[in-house]
Amino acid sequence: MPDPKSFHLPPEEFRRRGHALIDWIADYQARIESLPVLSRVRPGEIRAKLPPAAPLQGESFDQILADVERIILPGITHWQSPNFFAYFPANASGPAILGDLLSSGLGVQGMLWSTSPACTELETHVLDWLVPMLGLPEKFLSTGPGGGVIQDTASSASLCALLAARERATHFASNRKGCDGRLVAYCSAQTHSSIEKAMKIAGMGSDSLRHIAVDENFAMRPDALQRQIALDVEARLVPCFVCATAGTTSSNAFDPIREIARICGEHKTWLHVDAAMSGTAALCSEFRFIHDGLDLADSYTFNPHKWMFTNFDCNCFYVADRKHLIQTLSILPEYLRNQATESGAVIDYRDWHIQLGRRFRALKLWFVIRHYGVQGLQYHIREHVRFAQQFAGWVASDARFELAAPAKLNLVCFRLRSGDEKNQILMDRLNASGDLFLTHTKLDGKLTLRFCVGQTNTQARHVERAWARIQRETADGES
Amino acid sequence: MPDPKSFHLPPEEFRRRGHALIDWIADYQARIESLPVLSRVRPGEIRAKLPPAAPLQGESFDQILADVERIILPGITHWQSPNFFAYFPANASGPAILGDLLSSGLGVQGMLWSTSPACTELETHVLDWLVPMLGLPEKFLSTGPGGGVIQDTASSASLCALLAARERATHFASNRKGCDGRLVAYCSAQTHSSIEKAMKIAGMGSDSLRHIAVDENFAMRPDALQRQIALDVEARLVPCFVCATAGTTSSNAFDPIREIARICGEHKTWLHVDAAMSGTAALCSEFRFIHDGLDLADSYTFNPHKWMFTNFDCNCFYVADRKHLIQTLSILPEYLRNQATESGAVIDYRDWHIQLGRRFRALKLWFVIRHYGVQGLQYHIREHVRFAQQFAGWVASDARFELAAPAKLNLVCFRLRSGDEKNQILMDRLNASGDLFLTHTKLDGKLTLRFCVGQTNTQARHVERAWARIQRETADGES
Numbered sequence: 023m024p025d026p027k028s029f030h031l032p033p034e035e036f037r038r039r040g041h042a043l044i045d046w047i048a049d050y051q052a053r054i055e056s057l058p059v060l061s062r063v064r065p066g067e068i069r070a071k072l073p074p075a076a077p078l079q080g081e082s083f084d085q086i087l088a089d090v091e092r093i094i095l096p097g098i099t100h101w102q103s104p105n106f107f108a109y110f111p112a113n114a115s116g117p118a119i120l121g122d123l124l125s126s127g128l129g130v131q132g133m134l135w136s137t138s139p140a141c142t143e144l145e146t147h148v149l150d151w152l153v154p155m156l157g158l159p160e161k162f163l164s165t166g167p168g169g170g171v172i173q174d175t176a177s178s179a180s181l182c183a184l185l186a187a188r189e190r191a192t193h194f195a196s197n198r199k200g201c202d203g204r205l206v207a208y209c210s211a212q213t214h215s216s217i218e219k220a221m222k223i224a225g226m227g228s229d230s231l232r233h234i235a236v237d238e239n240f241a242m243r244p245d246a247l248q249r250q251i252a253l254d255v256e257a258r259l260v261p262c263f264v265c266a267t268a269g270t271t272s273s274n275a276f277d278p279i280r281e282i283a284r285i286c287g288e289h290k291t292w293l294h295v296d297a298a299m300s301g302t303a304a305l306c307s308e309f310r311f312i313h314d315g316l317d318l319a320d321s322y323t324f325n326p327h328k329w330m331f332t333n334f335d336c337n338c339f340y341v342a343d344r345k346h347l348i349q350t351l352s353i354l355p356e357y358l359r360n361q362a363t364e365s366g367a368v369i370d371y372r373d374w375h376i377q378l379g380r381r382f383r384a385l386k387l388w389f390v391i392r393h394y395g396v397q398g399l400q401y402h403i404r405e406h407v408r409f410a411q412q413f414a415g416w417v418a419s420d421a422r423f424e425l426a427a428p429a430k431l432n433l434v435c436f437r438l439r440s441g442d443e444k445n446q447i448l449m450d451r452l453n454a455s456g457d458l459f460l461t462h463t464k465l466d467g468k469l470t471l472r473f474c475v476g477q478t479n480t481q482a483r484h485v486e487r488a489w490a491r492i493q494r495e496t497a498d499g500e501s
Numbered sequence: 502m503p504d505p506k507s508f509h510l511p512p513e514e515f516r517r518r519g520h521a522l523i524d525w526i527a528d529y530q531a532r533i534e535s536l537p538v539l540s541r542v543r544p545g546e547i548r549a550k551l552p553p554a555a556p557l558q559g560e561s562f563d564q565i566l567a568d569v570e571r572i573i574l575p576g577i578t579h580w581q582s583p584n585f586f587a588y589f590p591a592n593a594s595g596p597a598i599l600g601d602l603l604s605s606g607l608g609v610q611g612m613l614w615s616t617s618p619a620c621t622e623l624e625t626h627v628l629d630w631l632v633p634m635l636g637l638p639e640k641f642l643s644t645g646p647g648g649g650v651i652q653d654t655a656s657s658a659s660l661c662a663l664l665a666a667r668e669r670a671t672h673f674a675s676n677r678k679g680c681d682g683r684l685v686a687y688c689s690a691q692t693h694s695s696i697e698k699a700m701k702i703a704g705m706g707s708d709s710l711r712h713i714a715v716d717e718n719f720a721m722r723p724d725a726l727q728r729q730i731a732l733d734v735e736a737r738l739v740p741c742f743v744c745a746t747a748g749t750t751s752s753n754a755f756d757p758i759r760e761i762a763r764i765c766g767e768h769k770t771w772l773h774v775d776a777a778m779s780g781t782a783a784l785c786s787e788f789r790f791i792h793d794g795l796d797l798a799d800s801y802t803f804n805p806h807k808w809m810f811t812n813f814d815c816n817c818f819y820v821a822d823r824k825h826l827i828q829t830l831s832i833l834p835e836y837l838r839n840q841a842t843e844s845g846a847v848i849d850y851r852d853w854h855i856q857l858g859r860r861f862r863a864l865k866l867w868f869v870i871r872h873y874g875v876q877g878l879q880y881h882i883r884e885h886v887r888f889a890q891q892f893a894g895w896v897a898s899d900a901r902f903e904l905a906a907p908a909k910l911n912l913v914c915f916r917l918r919s920g921d922e923k924n925q926i927l928m929d930r931l932n933a934s935g936d937l938f939l940t941h942t943k944l945d946g947k948l949t950l951r952f953c954v955g956q957t958n959t960q961a962r963h964v965e966r967a968w969a970r971i972q973r974e975t976a977d978g979e980s
Contacts, residue, residue, distance in 0.1 A: 029877030030957065031595030033527050040523030043599050047606035048516050061618050065846040068622035076630040080874035083596075086867075090603065094864075097619025102608045109616070109836070112858075114608035116510030117562075120522050124569065126601045126812050127526035129581045129593035137588070139540050140576025143547035151555040174653060175856040185702060200706030201680045215832040216857060222829070223664060223855065225704015227679030272836055327858075333605050334860050350701070353694040357588070357751055357942040357951070367544040376702065376855065377654040378695060379591075379806075381813050385573075388565075395559035398508030463836040472836070478509065 029080060039083045046087065047119065051479075054103045058456025061099045068097040099459065104479040107488060108461040110271065110299045111476030114333035117393035121386030122333055132380045135368035136360045142369055145172055145384035148391065149338055155396055156304040156324075159317040162340035164369070170340040171374040172383045176298040177216035178376055179323040179339035182347060184220045184263050186321070187292030189350040191262035197350065201225045206254045207263040208232045210242035210277060212270040214296065230259075239428055240275035240465065242266065248285050261291045266319075268312045269300025272463040273427035273435045273470075276300075280315025293319045298337075299476070302329040303407070303431050306400050312431075321347075329406075329432070329476045330399065332390050336383055339374075348373045402478075406432045409485040410475040416489050422496060426470040434473040435465060438496065442469040451495045458488045508559060518562045525566065526598065530958075533582045537935025540578045547576040578938065583958040586967060587940040589750065589778045590955030593812035596872035600865030601812055611859040614847035615839045621848055624651055624863035627870065628817055634875055635783040635803075638796040641819035643848070649819040650853040651862045655777040656695035657855055658802040658818035661826060663699045663742050665800070666771030668829040670741035676829065680704040685733045686742040687711045689721035689756060691749040693775060709738075718907055719754035719944065721745065727764050740770045745798075747791045748779025751942040752906035752914045752949075755779075759794025772798045777816075778955070781808040782886070782910050785879050791910075800826075808885075808911070808955045809878065811869050815862055818853075827852045881957075885911045888964040889954040895968050901975060905949040913952040914944060917975065921948040930974045937967045 031039070071093045101112045132141030149170030153163050162168045173179045188196050188205055196202070205226050209217045211233045221231045232254070235246045251261045264286050266277040279295055286293040295316055301324025303309035316322060322340045326332040341347050352373040354363070362368045372378050391399070414429040417436045426435040438444045445462070449471055453459055463470050475485060510518070550572045580591045611620035628649030632642050641647045652658045667675050667684060675681070684705050688696045690712045700710045711733070714725045730740045743765050745756040758774060765772040774795055780803025782788035795801060801819045805811040820826050831852040833842070841847045851857050870878070893908040896915045905914040917923045924941070928950055932938055942949050954964060 027880065029873050029880055031872065033531060036530075036595040036599075037523055037527045039595070039599060040527070040602075041520045043602055043606075044516060044519030044523060047603070048512050048519070050606060051515075052512060061615075063618050065614070065618070065841060065844070066622070068619050069626050072623070072626045076627075076634055076870050077874045078876050080877050081871045083872070086871050094619045094623065097617065097622065098607060098609055099615070099617045101610055101617075109610070112608055112610050114605065116515040116518070119602070119605045119608075120515075120518060122605045123519075123522055123598070123602050124526070126593065126598045127522075127529060128577060129591055129598075129812050130577055131580055131588070131591050131813065135544070136540075136578070138576065138578045138580075139542050139544070140547050140573045143545070143576065144551070144573065147548050147551045148555075155555055175858045177857045178855055181702075181855065188704075196704060196706065197701040198706050198708050200682050200684075200709060201704035202682065203679050205679075215834040215837075219830065219832050219855075222676040223660075223703065225667075225675065225680035227675065227677050229677045230679060271834075333608050334610065334858060351698065353698050355694040355750075357940060358694075359941075362544060365544070376657055376660065376698075378656045379654045379813060391555050392560045392565050393510065393562070394508050395556045397557050398559050401506065401508055461836060462838075 051102065054100055055105065057100055057103070059100050059103045059105050059459035060453045060456065061097050063097045068093060102477065104477050104481065104484045105458040105488065106477050107473045107475065108459045110328050110474055112327060112334055113329060113331050113476055113478040115331035115390060115478050117389040118332045118386045121389030125382040125385045128382060130382050132382055133372040133378050134358060134360065134363060134370045136362045138382070141382045141384065142371055144388060145371065146369055148384050148388050149340070151391065152338060156301065157307065157310045157313065158322065158340065161342045162322065167344060168340065168342045169344045170338055171371055173337040173339045173375050174335040175337050176296055176323050176325055177219065179337050180216050180265065180294060180296055181220040181223060182339065182351065182375055183292070183294040183321040184224050186341070186346045186350045187263035187294070188224060188226065190292060190346050191260055194349060204258070204260050205262045206230050206232060206259045208234055208247060208250065208261065209265040210234050210236050210267065212236050212240050212272055212275055213265055213267055214271050214298070217265050236275065240270060240273045242277040242282065244278055244281040244285060247282060251285065251289055255289070261289050263292045263294065265294045265296055268295055268297035269431065273465055274300065274431060274433040275427065276312055276430065279313070279319065283315050283318030287318065294321045295319045297322065297324040299325065299328040300431055302326065303403055305396065305403055309431065326387055329403070330390065331394065331478055332387050336387055351375065406475045406480065409480065409482060410434050413473060413475070413485055413489060420493070426465045426468070432475045435463065435470050436473065437468060437470045445469045445471060448492070448495055452491065455491065457491055530581065533579055534584065536579055536582070538579050538582045538584050538938035539932045539935065540576050542576045547572060581956065583956050583960065583963045584937040584967065585956050586952045586954065587938045589807050589953055591806060591813055592808060592810050592955055592957040594810035594869060594957050596868040597811045597865045600868030604861040604864045607861060609861050611861055612851040612857050613837060613839065613842060613849045615841045617861070620861045620863065621850055623867060624850065625848055627863050627867050630870065631817060635780065636786065636789045636792065637801065637819065640821045641801065646823065647819065647821045648823045649817055650850055652816040652818045652854050653814040654816050655775055655802050655804055656698065658816050659695050659744065659773060659775055660699040660702060661818065661830065661854055662771070662773040662800040663703050665820070665825045665829045666742035666773070667703060667705065669771060669825050670739055673828060682706070683737070683739050684741045685709050685711060685738045687713055687726060687729065687740065688744040689713050689715050689746065691715050691719050691751055691754055692744055692746055693750050693777070696744050715754065719749060719752045721756040721761065723757055723760040723764060726761060730764065730768055734768070740768050742771045742773065744773045744775055747774055747776035748910065752944055753779065753910060753912040754906065755791055755909065758798065762794050762797030766797065773800045774798045776801065776803040778804065778807040779910055781805065782882055784875065784882055788910065805866055808882070809869065810873065810957055811866050815866055830854065885954045885959065888959065888961060889913055892952055892954070892964055892968055899972070905944045905947070911954045914942065914949050915952065916947060916949045924948045924950060927971070927974055931970065934970065936970055
């Protein structure tokens with residue numbers, strides 16, 4: 023018998039409101055192309071519409087949903103629009119949304135195996151599935167000394183890799199005694215900023231991160247890496263970590279993992295490979311060149327929440343030898359002790375990342391893989407790459423434009439030959455139009471536009487229309 | 502016109518499946534009391550039921566949902582059961598589940614203000630709402646130099662507080678140069694293990710964390726803190742961080758924040774207050790004693806995903822001066838530059854935590870606060886505390902039992918007077934029954950049972966039945 027004074031949403035209300043919200047989301051998807059991709063609100067505009075204090079008494083769902091429409095929606099930049107070509111994709115899908123909904127509904131805490139065995143075992147299992155799906159080295163399987171875990175972001179995963187490398191290099195002394203300033207790490211001048219942030223967080227200091235020069239394709243130069251490591255060793259420093267990137271954020275450059283790994287091997291340096299967006303491409307055998315040499319890496323990470331139709335957050339992080347990671351991050355206070363943990367027969371994922379608590383994120387990945395099947399995922403990845411390659415071809419054949427970097431997969435870096443100012447104007451006009459959204463970077467010191475294809479519902483027509491629009495705005499800008 | 506070869510879930514299918522899943526969740530809630538609270542599967546049992554490889558071709562939703570029922574459900578420990586009294590609550594609610602569903606459906610990335618202004622502004626606004634709701638000091642409002650942010654867990658928030666303290670103490674040198682081994686931090690012998698983990702992660706070393714002695718109520722002894730800091734200063738070390746806990750995990754002890762703050766003030770030491778579970782109690786003015794002295798703290802964190810009807814993850818983290826936090830964690834690569842950021846008029850939350858990417862988590866908190874209203878939330882918190890106090894009274898009046906710590910709010914620590922073995926047997930019998938789930942800790946070296954009331958649907962009858970069961974199992978165990 024429910025409490026007569028309860029303020030909880032009654033079950034029948036939950037059903038009714040839940041159905042309505044599912045419909046709202048379906049309708050949102052249906053009308054998304056009619057909304058400006060980049061939000062047009064000015065700073066403070068959303069807050070100004072919100073009441074200064076929380077309501078004392080509960081409000082109706084109709085009011086809340088009306089405010090979603092009136093206040094929230096204008097402040098949304100539509101990452102799920104098929105005309106979103108900015109940054110990187112964050113491509114959600116129906117199965118992912120429903121898998122995540124189930125996770126919210128079950129509401130379990132997966133910090134220990136025993137706090138919901140299915141949360142741990144499904145995660146381990148699905149991450150094992152991904153190893154052959156992506157052609158990853160078998161050493162990342164949980165059935166050997168390695169294994170995978172779902173983290174929130176590649177930033178966190180890379181931090182964990184750096185910490186494990188730091189501990190391995192100091193024989194687990196830095197965990198107890200802190201850093202001593204002798205550890206050095208390496209990435210390229212094009213590596214994601216999360217590595218520098220991780221160096222700060224880990225107490226190793228950003229001054230101890232070497233930004234190795236890149237070649238004309240923006241990939242790390244192994245000769246430069248080798249030289250820098252030799253210099254550091256000579257200075258009695260300890261090279262403990264190299265991050266190679268399979269698909270840099272800025273231009274989708276691919277560091278030569280195999281050559282880098284050879285150098286790491288000489289110095290017993292931890293090799294971490296970050297394939298945040300591009301890793302998903304390895305679903306298709308013709309794109310597996312991006313992982314060449316991965317069999318020599320100590321850790322690897324990619325984000326299904328970027329390009330694998332799985333809504334944020336869902337990062338996959340693999341280690342070749344899980345004991346380093348666990349020994350680095352393990353804690354076991356009395357109130358978390360339990361028989362399963364003591365038996366050693368189970369994985370307790372709280373020892374695989376920064377956080378203690380964790381959500382049942384494997385559900386959405388499981389839903390996605392089962393709904394699409396490997397072939398369905400491959401189909402859409404191939405389509406995205408095909409669209410981007412078409413776009414790159416159009417750019418190359420228009421004399422006003424140039425490609426600023428090799429377009430190997432789904433990202434095209436291009437610019438007007440007429441200089442930064444013209445490119446800025448073009449980008450601003452395109453984004454102000456509301457019809458598409460793209461972002462920029464700098465390559466060779468020049469402002470460069472990035473056109474990234476990967477949104478779930480992007481089809482050939484969206485890419486064609488984007489190119490037509492780019493051409494028109496360029497012509498208008500010149501007239 | 503949709504692509505005829507698309508493998509995406511068609512919109513009408515999404516509606517149909519979405520409605521069915523909402524119904525599944527409502528039905529789950531309705532039958533949850535018929536399921537054993539603690540999962541009974543053995544290690545490996547879930548994995549053994551899963552196929553060894555991912556499907557090549559997509560499967561139907563009916564199959565997937567059938568497997569949720571057949572494979573996943575037996576592996577769930579039901580945190581949403583009203584008979585869940587273990588660890589701490591993770592109390593979801595209808596409005597939270599729906600708010601989170603909307604977040605999944607919108608699928609935005611909130612790393613920058615400009616990547617979805619509503620995601621940032623609603624978060625800042627709702628965290629400002631919480632300041633008067635909880636009677637927090639005004640300095641945590643975003644309208645002054647402070648402000649709040651949603652993080653995933655208190656572990657991450659406390660790590661950020663430690664990092665900001667580390668940087669403030671070294672004038673932001675450790676970010677560049679790494680740690681030098683002179684920084685010391687303090688917590689009590691009862692503080693959550695996340696602080697020790699944070700010390701390791703931050704490169705400060707667990708040896709530099711002082712575990713200050715506690716009094717007979719398991720609260721930090723300010724005199725012991727003062728002595729230890731004096732010793733460290735004498736040894737030319739730098740006290741940079743103190744974590745006071747408002748409601749320890751083990752026994753719900755409350756460190757004397759005001760006295761600790763006075764000592765921190767003398768040494769310009771950063772004071773962080775962790776109120777992970779108990780912070781929510783401050784919704785009710787009669788429980789605000791838990792925050793006495795908080796006006797002197799530098800940072801504060803609590804988890805709506807524990808006791809405020811908001812499903813995981815939703816941690817709130819406040820700082821008195823946001824510039825320290827931002828300066829510690831800020832990065833700005835070219836590809837993230839944008840007008841709004843350069844204008845300085847907006848918050849970019851990527852500089853407030855470890856991760857770069859972030860989900861629109863404010864929606865679920867906003868839904869919860871608006872649905873319940875402040876008074877609705879207060880009502881349920883008061884009920885939970887009332888139930889726990891009743892339970893504590895029953896324990897106190899049964900000569901076989903003793904209370905092991907003061908029960909000030911919703912956690913009761915108790916044990917049989919007859920020793921560890923009997924308590925272990927009692928706990929195992931209770932948890933094996935499937936009718937309730939509670940966990941243990943050690944206090945004064947003795948095995949102690951923890952009875953924590955806070956699940957959304959827990960009513961008086963669940964607590965009454967739990968006590969009856971405890972009494973019966975005790976009698977059976979003695980016969």
